[in-house]
Amino acid sequence: MNHLKASLLATVMALPLAAHAETPDDVLVVAQNIDDIVAIDPAQAYEFTSGELVTNLYDRLVQYDAEDPTTLAAGLATDWAVDPENKTITFTLRDDAVFTSGNPVRGEDVVWSFARVIKLNLTPAFILTQLGWTPENVEEMVTADGNTVTVKYDGDFSPAFVLNVLAARPASVVDKATVLEHEQDGDMGNAWLNANAAGSGPFALQSYRPAELVRLTANDDYFKDGPKIDSVIIRHVAEAATQQLLLESGDIDMAKNLTPDQIDSITSDDIKVEVYPQSAVHFLSFNQKTESLTPEAVWDAARYLVDYEGMTNSIIKGQMEVHQAFWPKGFPGSYDETPFTYDPEKAKQILADAGVETPISVTLDVINSAPFTDMAQSLQASFADAGINFEILPGTGSQVITKYRERSHEAMLLYWGPDFMDPHSNAKAFAYNSNNSDDAYAATTTWRNAWAVPDDMNDMTTAALTESDPAKREEMYVELQERVQEKSPIVIMFQASYQVAMGEDVTGYVNGATSDFVFYRLVEKD
Structure with missing residues (x-):
């Protein structure tokens, strides 16, 4: 990001509420109540806002994505073969996926990420343990050979059920090498990942200040189309009235927590309301x-x-x-x-x-x-x-x-x-x-x-x-x-x-049926 963009961002963040400004063309500024976040490590994240962040920072083997959040699509895996009799799914990893650190996404990252969730056994671990995985057997149930990852499960499940489990938040793949550099007292990097990110998603985490600010920057090496915008800034604004004021004054591009009465009171042609x-x-x-x-x-x-x-x-x-x-x-x-x-x-x-x-x-x-x-x-x-x-x-x-x-x-x-x-x-x-x-x-x-x-x-x-x-x-x-x-x-x-209120110039925002399906990758400001 050049010096001018950085200066513009600093101006946006420092504006008093009564000021009027236009946000930079390549930055989406969002007002949202984000004080629900307890954790942003995908092995622990279980809140609405943290789900949104995990989706934009990490990938899964298969995932629901911005183009169509109702269809399970290829993620880090380009294809997969199902053997329901042996309760096995074999995934072939794409060769063009890299973490935001620059490290390539490897089969061992997938194995370690899944095992990490099971061994840490934090709140969302139950989603993966449904597959019969335990701390003792997970590294036998999930194995890697080069760019091939084999997943075994124990239970009378449809492979479609298993794929949906693997598309859930705790199945996000983290950068093993980077996370282990920050391990503390055997926590498998949990403390560090609750303040940082180590994913391969469309955005990197530039800064995170709890109950204050999240700043995402585009991952230019992302393997899919986009991101189409350079940065997303999510400002913690708890009061709905303040969100409305900021939106109407042009200091933000999107307000996510307006009440129905406030929505009804919007009359500006420069603001639209989308319903999801x-x-x-x-x-x-x-x-x-x-x-x-x-x-x-x-x-x-x-x-x-x-x-x-x-x-x-x-x-x-x-x-x-x-x-x-x-x-x-x-x-x-x-x-x-x-x-x-x-x-x-x-x-x-x-x-x-x-x-x-x-x-x-x-x-x-x-x-x-x-x-x-x-x-x-x-x-x-x-x-x-x-x-x-x-x-x-x-x-x-x-x-x-x-x-x-x-x-x-x-x-x-x-x-x-x-x-x-x-x-x-x-x-x-x-x-x-x-x-x-x-x-x-x-x-x-x-x-x-x-x-x-x-x-x-x-x-x-x-x-x-x-x-x-x-x-x-x-x-x-x-x-x-x-x-x-x-x-x-x-x-x-x-x-x-x-209901999400946003500037008329904002297009491409996708908000699926849960917070796990909030996507900024295709957002543009015309």
Whole structure:
């Protein structure tokens, strides 16, 4: 970077809030609340913002990328061969990938990176340990010979499931030689990697000051197209009002944490707002321990008693969009049909035809904060139209979730998000419950609502996990979503959305359904 660019960047960072400036043409300046970061080492990073940083600093063997964050694509591996019988996937590494240190990416870097996650055993390690890897066996399960890496797994898994695990954050490949130079007391470089980076991604970490600033610079040796911008500066700005002021004054290019009201108040033609579907799905569920909620007609009627459009046009405008299946839109295998609309007359007819006596009185547990209490009040009003009367029971998040885990609720308004990008993550939660007894606790919506899932649906969920044909596997998950959508005591209503306000001249920004799919590589400022 030349002296003029450096001076411009310094000016941008030093500007008082009341000043007006234009950011440099080749620098994207972002205002964002980044105080959630605990760690940026990919073996430990588990927060929203840290996921965003890891994605832009590191690569994986296979990955979801900026061109299409819904499609699993080649990363550090150019191709791979699957042997489902021997539970083995063999990867061929590309020969043009280098770390930002200048070191080439080698097979031994992959082996060491995976083993490092397992041996450190920090928060996200569970994603990789699903494959049967332990500190004792991981270096036998993952081996390298030149530019060939062989991955073995232990379990009845579809290779597609395994590939999605290997596309997750903790499977990022780090520069072994550089990291070991900074090892302290056997920590495998963990302390150093929580202040620095050693990846091969599209950007290098130029500076990181917790709860203050992140500065990324373009990796000119990146093996894919881009980055198209020289630098990304992420300023920690906790206050949404300050973010709006900075954006409207031209001191930043992008504001990531504006409220819906602030979004609505933007009138400048120089600012646009993009909406990105997120991974959390929001649902209303009925505990099958409550006798009045066990008739299937109650489930069927409920789907026509949600004022979907009314809520998305008012109390959750910009925060959620209508989505009625358990796997989020924007993920491979999603089912995006929304057949249900608010129709209280149809709901009343369904109940009458089934001989369900009304009124029905039901308690509805909800987290005591916006927008959840507002959503509960909307449901209370719309369900009353058909004689289903909700008594709203607000509580703290921990109180509501504890009650849910105990199966002591009647109706519940809550949300669910996947741990990683594979449909089994949610299918197990919404379409599987092989043991409905009280002492068979499972962290699923099905068990928590005491829904004894039909045997054939349980079988399909298990079969989809092991199906080796990716296309057939996605079809199975679509069918599971259709079945849950049509007949279950869980009414999936919405998917979270994320609004980002940015300068009209900013193009190419990609924000997938999770923070792991935030990409700056294709950003340009016209």
